[in-house]
Amino acid sequence: MADKKKKGKVTAAFKAIGADIKDIGTTFAQGDWKTRLSFLIMGFGSFTRKQFVRGFAYLGTEVLFILYMVLFGAKYLKDIGTLGTVKGGYDANYVYTYGDNSFLILLYSILSIFIIIAFLFIWRINVRDNRNNQNKLSVPSNKDDLKSLLDERFDKTLLALPMAGVFLFVLLPIVFMICIAFTNYDATHQSPTNLFTWVGFENFKNLVSLKTGGFGHTFGTILTWTLIWAFFATFLNYFLGMAVAILINKKGIKFKKMWRTILVMTIAIPQFISLLYVGKMFAADGLVNTYLMKWGWIKEAIPFWTNPTLARITILFINLWVGIPYVMLITTGLLMNIPEELYESAKIDGANAFQTFRKITLPYMLFVTGPYLLTSFTGNLNNFNIIFLLNQGKPQSLELTGGAGYTDLLVTWLYKMTVNDTNYKMAAVIGIMVFVVTAVISLVVYNILPSVKDEEGFQ
C-alpha cells in the first residue's frame, strides 16, 4: 500500500518533469524572437519590455554563473570521480609542489552542483516569465516589481537571508559529510598532503563488523545505551516533573512562586558551570565522597564515574536535577487547565488520589504533551552537554574501540572521533546513523500520537 503510494509519487514527479520540458519546448516553438533569444541571453525579453530590474537580475545570474563555472567550478567538478590523483610532496630538488586537495575538490564540487541546479531553476523562471509576458500589453513596471517584494512577494524578501544561511552553513556541510561517509578520509588520508577517495559502503560495513578492528561491538553497546538513556531520561523526568508540579499546585501550599523559582535555577544558570561543578562533586576527590568518608559512612570513595553501571545511574540522577524543572514549568499551566468538576465528581464517586491521577490527569497530560515527549526523546538521544560536561563519556575501556566509554552517546562518540581520532569517515557514518535513529523514531511515534490522529479529542 505504502509502496504503491510511493511509486505513484515517483511517477508523478517524473510526469511533472516531462511536462515541464515539453512546456519549455512549446515556449520556444511558439515564442517570438525575443523569447527565443532569452533562452540564450537571459533577461533579454525583460530588457525589451523595459523591465530593467528583472533583466539585470536574470542577466547578472547568467554572467556570474558562467564566470563561476569557468574560473572556479569546472576545475573541481572534473575531479569528482577520483577526488584527485596528484599527491603533493617534495620533488628531487626538495621543492614542495602542491598536489590535488581532495577536501576542496569534494566541497567545491558539491557547491558547484548546487549552483548548477539553482541556475537551471532561475533559467526556467526566466523562460516562463518571457512566455507569460510576451503577448501582454502592460507588464509590471520596475517599480511594481520592487514594491511587490514588500507585499505579495514579501515571503521572498523575508526568507532570502535565512534560506541562504541554512543552505551554506547547514545543507552544504551535511551533504559534504554524507559524502565523506563513502570515502576513506581519516588520519592517514589528511588533505592537503594526502589524498582520499571513494570507497563505497566500506565504512558502513566496518561499523557493523564484529571482527577485530571492526566497530560492531562498540556500536552495539553505545546504541543500546543511547536508547536506554533517552527512554529513562525522558520518562523519569516527565513523571517526576509532573509530580513536583502537582505538589506545588496542591491547594493549601503557600509560596508557590518561590518553590518554582528555586527549581528554575538549574535552567537559569549556564549548564557548563553547573554540570562541570556537579560532575566534580561526584569525583573520587569530590565533596560527596570526601564528606562521606569523613563521617565514616564509607571506607573507600564510591566510584561514581569509574564504574560503568554506577556512572550511568549517576548521570540519570543528575539529569533529573536538570530536567525536572523544565517539565514542571510546562505541566504547571496545563494541569490547571483540567476542569475542576472532573476531580470533584471523581471524589464523590470515591476515587482515591492515585485513581484520579491515572484516569483523569495522566490521559489528559499524555494527550496534550505528546509532541513534547517526542521532541524531548529525540533531544535526549542527542543530549551532548550533560554527558560531555559531567564525565566525557567515561569510563573508557579497551573493549570499546574509537576511544569510546560506557556512558558515551552516539553524538559524544561522534565528537571524539572527529576531535581526538580525526577519524572523519567513521564520524560521518555515525552521524548518518544518528539521523536514521532519530528519523525512524520520530516517524513511528508521530504516527501513533493521539493528538495527531485525533486533533479534537480533548477539546
Added chain:
Amino acid sequence: MAKQHNMRTRKKVGNAVAYTVLILISIIWLFPFVCLVLQSFRSYITEVGGMVDYLVPKKFSLDSYKFLFSGETKFLKWYGNTLIIAVFVAIGQTAFVLCVSYALSRMRFKGREFLMRFWLILGMFPGFLTMICLYFLLKQFGLTQAGAVPGLILISVASSGMGYYVCKGYFDTIPKSLDEAARIDGATRAQVFFGMIIPLSKPIIIYTALTAFMAPWCDYVFASYVAFGNDNGYNVAVAMQRWVWTNDFQGYFTRFCAGGVLVAIPVTVLFLCLQKYYVEGVTGGAVKG
C-alpha cells in the same frame, strides 16, 4: 463533626508532608550552587586552590576574584567575547526567526510545505557532524582562531532560521482577520509585519532573544574547535573548562568557581526577570510541538 475534624487533620498532615518534600527538593536543588559560591571564596594562596575535603573556607577571601581581574589571564577578554557573541546572536537569531515565522505562518507560496518538511529533516542530523566542514568554511573567510568571535556569531545566526517552530506557533494564534482588515485598508505585507505583528509579539520576541542569549554561555564544543588554541578567540566556557579538567590546572578549581559565579550572576538575574516569558514560550512550544 468528628468527620470534619478528621478531614482537617488529614489535610494538615498532607500539607506537612508536601512542605517537607518541597523543602528537601529545594535543598537538593540549591545545594550545588551554595557550594559553588562558598568554594569561590577560598583563597588559593593561603589555603588550597584545588579540591579539598571541606566545604566552608577557613577564611573568606576574594583572592580568586582578584585573580580574574588582575590581568594574569585574559578573563575579561573572554568574558567580553562571550557577551558580544551572546548579544549579537540574540539580535540576529530573533530577526531571522521572526522573518521565517511570519512568512511560514501568514503567506502561502509554492514550496512552503516542502521547505518546512525539508528543514525538519535537516534538523535531524546531529550538529557536531558538520564541525570540520564548518571550520573549513569559516577558515576561508578568516573567521577562525583570533577571528572566532564573528565566526561563531555567523554560524549561530545563519542556521537559526530552522528554529522557527515556537514563534510560528505563536503567530498562528494571532487572528488572520487582523491582517486582512489592515490589508483592505491598503497596508502592504511589510507594513502589517512591522506595524502590527511585531508589536503584538512581545512575549515571543523576548522568549526567542532570551534563549538565544543564553546558549553561547554554554557553547564549549564548537567554540573550542573554532578558536583552535588561540586564546584571543576563546569564550568563557572554552577558557574555564581547562581549570576543571586539565591536570596542570589542578590548583585552579576555586578560580573556576569564582569565574562561574561571575558568569552565572548576570545570566541568572536576566533569566529570573524574564521568567514569565520563558514559561509562556516553552509551554506553547511543548503543546504545539
